[in-house]
Amino acid sequence: MVAPTPIIEDLKARKPAALARAISLVENGSPGSETLLAGLHPLVGTARRIGITGPPGGGKSTLIERLASHYRTAGLTVGVIAIDPSSPFTGGALLGDRIRMERAAVDPGVFIRSMASRGSLGGMATTTGEVADVMDAYGFDRILIETVGVGQSELDIASVCDTTVVVLVPESGDGIQVMKAGLMEIADIYVVNKADRPGADRLRQELEVAIGLKGGHAFRHVPAHHHPELQTAKTAREKTPSDAGTDGSDGPWAPPVIATAALRDEGIGELRGALDQHAAYLERGGGLQARRARQLAQRTRDVVERALRRWLWSxxxxxxxxxxxxxxxxxxxxxxxxxxxxxxxxxxxxxxx
Ligand SMILES: Nc1nc2c(ncn2[C@@H]2O[C@H](COP(=O)(O)OP(=O)(O)O)[C@@H](O)[C@H]2O)c(=O)[nH]1
Ligand SMILES: [Mg+2]
Known part of the structure; x- marks a missing residue:
């Protein structure tokens, strides 16, 4: 195996060229990549990993660009992994994302990497998790992972994230259809984007009702001292940040529904608030530790399988x-x-x- 020590040192020194190179090594499963990942392991674990998934054209890239820019304003650095669902040959979608994210891309505090969704030996989710590890070790505060929520491998990517945001638009159908599409299994936060369009408010309300029905408690987020006659389920975005940490014993997380108009930069602050609240929820309930432990176990299994497959066919x-x-x-x-x-x-x- 290639001795990876210099690249680790360069990563620790936060050299962007080393970051790009390390990601390529890991993405391609090149010789030395596992030694590199092993060497990086002690540096991994501080970034928050946020998956952004949903139908194509829903505004995920636009949303990520806005979210990244909000994080930058707050002094946080951001790594973006955009998994391109289209053919890895044309680079068309990749270029589109690049252009759209251009404003973010000239900032050294933001690093955007597009990956093809096919052709990785160890499975897409594993590779994505490994690329996120490299970004984490490099020191990014937030890692945003864009996937198209249509296939199983995209759903699997939720398993390498701390928080999964499902992005929907008024055209996605009604709340019940959405709930049947399997996305509710992975959604920690729902975003109804394109809130500037007709139907967005209705979808938001339908989702809130559907979530309430699923959890058997439409008013889970309503603190006891609030008035019970509220017409819709209260969502996390309506809480103040100071609420975080005071209600750790109130059972499972009920996904909030956030309305955004990414193009107009509306609702992004609320989304950030919901992300912070979910992170706080995970931390205070021990859920983050449990999630990370599960992820490490899964990674170990994946790497064993990958090694066996590699041996088997070579x-x-x-x-x-x-x-x-x-x-x-x-x-x-x-x-x-x-x-x-x-x-x-x-x-x-x-x-x-
Ligand atoms: N009307 C409207 N259009 C939006 C909004 N957000 C994104 N779009 C547009 O929707 C299209 C798809 O956006 P994109 O971010 O590429 O979606 P992705 O495929 O989910 O990444 C682009 O033309 C965006 O400009 C929004 O809030 N309102
Ligand atoms: Mg996109």
Missing amino acids: DAGPRAALETALADVAAGRRSPYEAAAGVVERLRGSNGA
Whole structure:
């Protein structure tokens, strides 16, 4: 393996060239990347990882740019990972994101990286988590990860984030449809973007009702001393920051619904507030520690699987076993199942005792 020590030192010294290089190594799974990640591990764990997901065109990139700029104003640094769902060959979407994020990109306190959503050996979520680790070790305060919330691998990315924001628009359908789309499993915060358009307020209200119904308590966020005759479910955005930490025992988190108009820079402060509240919620309830522990366990499993897969398809022994099996299947001598079982049997045998 390539000795990665200089690159770690350069990362610690916050050299942007080292950051770009380290991310490329990790993204491509190049030789030395796991040694690098192992060396970075002690530096990982201070950034907050925020996943931003939702249908294409919903305004995720616009929202991220605005959120990043708010964070910068507050003196926080931001790493962005944009997972490009389109073909990795054209770079069209990548370029679009770049242009849109241009204002943020000239600032050294913001680093934007687009990644292709295909072709990573260890699975998209693992690679994304590893790239986030590099950004975390480099010292970014916030890591924003944009994915299109349509496929399983995109949903998996929620598992490497501390907080997942699901971005919807009035065109996304009604609240019940949204709830059926599987996004509620991962949403810590809902954003109804394009609030400048008709239907946004209705969707927001439907979501609030649907969340309340799901949790069996439409008024979870209403502190006891508030008036009970409120018509809609109170959301986290209506709390003041000082509320954070005073209600740690009030059970599970109910996702707030935030209305934004990213193009007009409206609602971004509220979104930031909700993100802070979710982070506070995780910290005071021990949820963050538990989440991180689960993530480390998952990472370990993923890396074992990746190593096995790499060995399986590149080592001469398994390849020979596989080729024999493929020939048997092609000649109709054995079913794929018998052939596969034979391969596994042979590998076990050659590995045992
Ligand atoms: N009307 C309106 N358009 C928006 C808003 N936010 C983003 N857009 C536009 O929606 C389109 C898609 O935005 P983009 O950020 O690329 O969406 P993404 O595919 O989810 O990343 C762009 O033309 C944006 O200018 C908004 O709040 N209101
Ligand atoms: Mg985008």
